[in-house]
Amino acid sequence: MTHGDVETTPPLDRAGAFTALERAVQWWGTDVPEDPGAGELAQLLDEIVERLHADQGNDHSQSAAKLLTKAAEALRAVARLGSLLPVISLWHLRTALRQEADARGQLASQSDPQPATSLL
Structure with a gap:
């Protein structure tokens, strides 16, 4: 299933999750360094959050x-775990992906009053 240009089916492996998160962060207009770690991606998301908080009058931006x-x-939890507990790390990566997709949906609902159609 996709939402706009975002794949909403979580990747089955860690590498796929990181690739999807890199693309997601790029969608928000942030340059991503080559082969970023979870901590770096979390920091980039924090910068995006600061930009969204600057848009005080927009409820969709605040929700996003x-x-x-x-x-x-969730990404900071992955960074703390490192290579320990890979299943738990993957769960946190997938959680981060779902949260990002929901955030993107908040902004999409602002500009598109029509509900997103499912591409099944």
Whole structure:
């Protein structure tokens, strides 16, 4: 299933999750360094959150910022775990992806009053 240009089916592996997160952060207009770690991606999301908080009058931006904050928290958990508990790390990566997709949906609902159609 896709939402706009975002794949909403979580990747099955860690590498796929990182690739999807890199693309997601780029969608928000941020340059991503080559082969970033979870901590670097969390920091980039924090910068995006700051930009969204600057748009004080926009409820959609504020909602998106809250969701991206949760995504960054999940990425920080992955960074703390390192290579320990790979299944738990993957769960946190998938959580970050879902939060980011929901945040993007907040902004999409602002500009598109039509509900997103499912591409099944």
